[in-house]
Amino acid sequence: MDLQHVVASQEQGWYLKLMAPNVKGPGYAWLDPSRIYCHHQALQDCVEDLVQPFQDEAIDLVAGIDAMGFILGAAIANFLQKGFVAIRKAGHLCVETITQPYRDYSTRDKVMEMRTDAIVPGLRVLLVDQWVETGGTMRAAVRLVEEQGGVVAGMEKGGLVGGHPLG
Numbered sequence: 001m002d003l004q005h006v007v008a009s010q011e012q013g014w015y016l017k018l019m020a021p022n023v024k025g026p027g028y029a030w031l032d033p034s035r036i037y038c039h040h041q042a043l044q045d046c047v048e049d050l051v052q053p054f055q056d057e058a059i060d061l062v063a064g065i066d067a068m069g070f071i072l073g074a075a076i077a078n079f080l081q082k083g084f085v086a087i088r089k090a091g092h093l094c095v096e097t098i099t100q101p102y103r104d105y106s107t108r109d110k111v112m113e114m115r116t117d118a119i120v121p122g123l124r125v126l127l128v129d130q131w132v133e134t135g136g137t138m139r140a141a142v143r144l145v146e147e148q149g150g151v152v153a154g155m156e157k158g159g160l161v162g163g164h165p166l167g
Helices: 014-018 034-040 040-054 069-081 136-147
Strands: 061-065 083-090 097-102 109-115 125-127 151-157
Touching: 014 034, 014 040, 034 040, 040 069, 040 151, 061 069, 061 136, 069 083, 069 125, 069 136, 083 136, 097 136, 109 136, 136 151
Parallel strands: 061 083, 061 125, 125 151
Antiparallel strands: 083 109, 097 109
């Protein structure tokens, strides 16, 4: 498929047809949304649809969860004209961080981290991840934000189903 010449449709969610099926086996997500990111109109329409539930919410900052949450999170932050902070797998940030253990979808124990200078008490944060399988990474991200006094204003699971404001 030539992704640069896919014709955008006016039908809501048209970009979902660009998602590619898994061809690598059970260790991978069942659909790959990265083809949406390759097409500028698909990405723009996807982001507009994803932020729709948050239009009336006060959001101060967007946090993307490692790693695919970085793509949608940064795009959403740009669309909302807000800042972006990355919530990473432990060991990747070279600044002062706080950490939070979690169990991932494969039942392995892991640790997430985020910088300590991005969130101040009362800051309203929209959390973004590509998928939410078991909720382990999202729960860890919520704890990281709340531990610094931030308020989780909403969670967007860019598995392209739509997010939820929490306010």
